[in-house]
Amino acid sequence: MSDILASGLSHLDQWQQENLVQLDLLEEWLHRHDLTDEQIRNLLGEMRSRLQAHQLNVAFVAEFSRGKSELINAIFFANGGRRIMPASVGRTTMCPVEIGYDKNLPPCIRLLPLETRRQNIPLAEWRYEHDSAWVEEPLDIDDMDRLAESMMKVSERYYVTPKEAADLGLWDEENAEQNPSVNAQGLVEIPKWRHAIVNYPHPLLKRGISILDTPGLNTVGVEPELTLDLLPQAHAIFFILAADTGVTRSDLQIWKNYLSGPNVADRPCYVLLNKIDVLWDGLLTPVQARQQLQQQRENCAALLGVPLNRILGVSAQKGLVGKIKNDFQLLQDSRLPFVERLLVRDLLPKRQQILQQVLASGIDELRIYVKERLINRQSNLKKQLNELNGLHGKNTDIIKQVTLKIVAQKEALDSLRKQASALRHGQKKKLKKIEHMMDHEAIDEDMAELSIASRDSGMRLSMTKVFEEAMAALNKRAQRLSKLIVEFETILKNDMQLLEKEYGIKLSVPQAPGVDALLSDVEMLHKRHENFFGINQVLRLRRPHYAEQMFRTLLTRVRSVFDEAFDMLDLWSNNTYGVLVVQIQDLEGSIQHLYEGIQRVQTAKEPLDERIEEMEQQYQQLSQLQEEFDTRISGLEQCSLGYKPLVDSSQEDESDAPVAT
Numbered sequence: 001m002s003d004i005l006a007s008g009l010s011h012l013d014q015w016q017q018e019n020l021v022q023l024d025l026l027e028e029w030l031h032r033h034d035l036t037d038e039q040i041r042n043l044l045g046e047m048r049s050r051l052q053a054h055q056l057n058v059a060f061v062a063e064f065s066r067g068k069s070e071l072i073n074a075i076f077f078a079n080g081g082r083r084i085m086p087a088s089v090g091r092t093t094m095c096p097v098e099i100g101y102d103k104n105l106p107p108c109i110r111l112l113p114l115e116t117r118r119q120n121i122p123l124a125e126w127r128y129e130h131d132s133a134w135v136e137e138p139l140d141i142d143d144m145d146r147l148a149e150s151m152m153k154v155s156e157r158y159y160v161t162p163k164e165a166a167d168l169g170l171w172d173e174e175n176a177e178q179n180p181s182v183n184a185q186g187l188v189e190i191p192k193w194r195h196a197i198v199n200y201p202h203p204l205l206k207r208g209i210s211i212l213d214t215p216g217l218n219t220v221g222v223e224p225e226l227t228l229d230l231l232p233q234a235h236a237i238f239f240i241l242a243a244d245t246g247v248t249r250s251d252l253q254i255w256k257n258y259l260s261g262p263n264v265a266d267r268p269c270y271v272l273l274n275k276i277d278v279l280w281d282g283l284l285t286p287v288q289a290r291q292q293l294q295q296q297r298e299n300c301a302a303l304l305g306v307p308l309n310r311i312l313g314v315s316a317q318k319g320l321v322g323k324i325k326n327d328f329q330l331l332q333d334s335r336l337p338f339v340e341r342l343l344v345r346d347l348l349p350k351r352q353q354i355l356q357q358v359l360a361s362g363i364d365e366l367r368i369y370v371k372e373r374l375i376n377r378q379s380n381l382k383k384q385l386n387e388l389n390g391l392h393g394k395n396t397d398i399i400k401q402v403t404l405k406i407v408a409q410k411e412a413l414d415s416l417r418k419q420a421s422a423l424r425h426g427q428k429k430k431l432k433k434i435e436h437m438m439d440h441e442a443i444d445e446d447m448a449e450l451s452i453a454s455r456d457s458g459m460r461l462s463m464t465k466v467f468e469e470a471m472a473a474l475n476k477r478a479q480r481l482s483k484l485i486v487e488f489e490t491i492l493k494n495d496m497q498l499l500e501k502e503y504g505i506k507l508s509v510p511q512a513p514g515v516d517a518l519l520s521d522v523e524m525l526h527k528r529h530e531n532f533f534g535i536n537q538v539l540r541l542r543r544p545h546y547a548e549q550m551f552r553t554l555l556t557r558v559r560s561v562f563d564e565a566f567d568m569l570d571l572w573s574n575n576t577y578g579v580l581v582v583q584i585q586d587l588e589g590s591i592q593h594l595y596e597g598i599q600r601v602q603t604a605k606e607p608l609d610e611r612i613e614e615m616e617q618q619y620q621q622l623s624q625l626q627e628e629f630d631t632r633i634s635g636l637e638q639c640s641l642g643y644k645p646l647v648d649s650s651q652e653d654e655s656d657a658p659v660a661t
Helices: 003-032 038-052 068-076 114-118 123-129 144-155 162-167 224-233 249-259 286-304 316-324 328-334 336-389 396-438 440-446 448-455 460-503 516-530 535-541 544-602 608-640
Strands: 056-062 097-100 108-113 135-138 157-160 188-191 193-199 209-215 236-242 269-274 311-314
Touching (some): 003 038, 038 336, 056 224, 056 249, 056 336, 068 236, 068 316, 108 144, 114 193, 123 544, 144 193, 157 162, 209 224, 224 249, 224 544, 236 249, 269 286, 286 311, 316 328, 328 336, 336 544, 336 608, 396 460, 396 544, 440 448, 440 460, 440 544, 448 460, 448 544, 460 516, 516 544
Parallel strands (some): 056 209, 056 236, 269 311
Antiparallel strands (some): 108 135, 157 188
């Protein structure tokens, strides 16, 4: 296991655990003072779950035979004392592989048969809705040899005729250069499996790292979901080249198609010149070897259009050997520790920033909501004190007047409940209208022509135009939704303000989830997919399998984006109504306490002065609770800001890297 990665993850984990402890202490304090309700529990639960589910996805992208699997072995699996992922001369990993850990599942490798390509169903649907289609094999995590043997499954292949390959979407007569080679028997090699998911309790994987191994992005049968969904989910990407060849035509095609556009624009992408040990031939001096590597880095930076400090030389094989044999010098010469330090330096702090933003948003909501509850309690208590202070002397008429006031307050409370119920009914009607504009039926309507084009060979040449029309329709839908939601929020705020004035309670309306995020997501989907529906993809789009899979992948993502947007709006609506429900409950309790106090005074069970003194103490306690809450929420805030990166942000110069000779 990489000590650098392990230390970085431990450092991040410690920060997360400290914040989880602070959340637990805050929740306990809120519960002790009767300040928890469904909204607070949901908010704290969301903050807690986001902190605990800290997945870090790292993708490895390369053409065949670039040493990608060896790099995965060197960074993640060297502690096994041998190679775990298959790595040898030629093509080893035949299908995309996801490696991670889910404690709710046993150690296993799950394999999706290639035959499932005959059905135009996206990978996401196979993953979540067709579990029985997967072949599952247990992993022996105590025997590294047997574990490595099980992992060889991802290398399995078989031979078919070009026609059979075409039926599976793996052969295209009009795109010969990307077709697999035909052997002497007239057969072509194809993978046995379509996709593999490995669940393995490796220490790094248990801490939230997950790995995506993506072979053959230039092959005919590349999965649309792989390039449009899984790659964009990666928090960091390693693009592996060969140090001796640099950027080949095929490498450049992968870079332009999958790694240089909006898909991965907002995440670290490192270009690794692997196999720098080819420079260790004993004939080059260290200076000459370093100059050659530097020249190759500069050439790659110019061709790919990336900063020079993102082009790194490494020898995955020597790094793996250095780790297994505890050869410190060989490990340093391999430059693998430098790559790992960059991963820790760039990836972990970025992930922490995302989590810190989640905490900051939750802290702001908690601060506003809890303080309003305390202020309302004080306001209600102050009203009770004023009423009781007017009862000195036990004047029967005054007591009768206060009793009548209580009756009137109870009637007003009943009226408030009815108005709240009517308000909720109105909310649900407006939500239903919005939901109809966001449901799958509505989305499918906007994408109907694109669906037809993906299945009609006569329309596939016009798919670029139809795609643009579909995305424009979705954008208009999002804009109409934006107006509806603004109207919804405005009406709700006005209703709440009327209730505030009429009943003297404070009702804040949290800001509605803006549709800016939905518009942004729709635009991102447009940018991510336009290259794949573009005019330069005409040959690919003419393939039935490719066009239909591309459409189904896009449709799945669009539905998901609109579903998530509605879920957030629905949660906001529920929380807003929840604020009103809590205030009604507090007001009801306040009226009841006042009534009980008067009854005690009337029956002489409790002297009036004692009752007033008791309530004044309660009033002071509420002031103290506000101060104590400020201290506790500030403590959580300070804890969330207490993370310091383990690796300094200053960039070590790769040009000064040692090169063994």
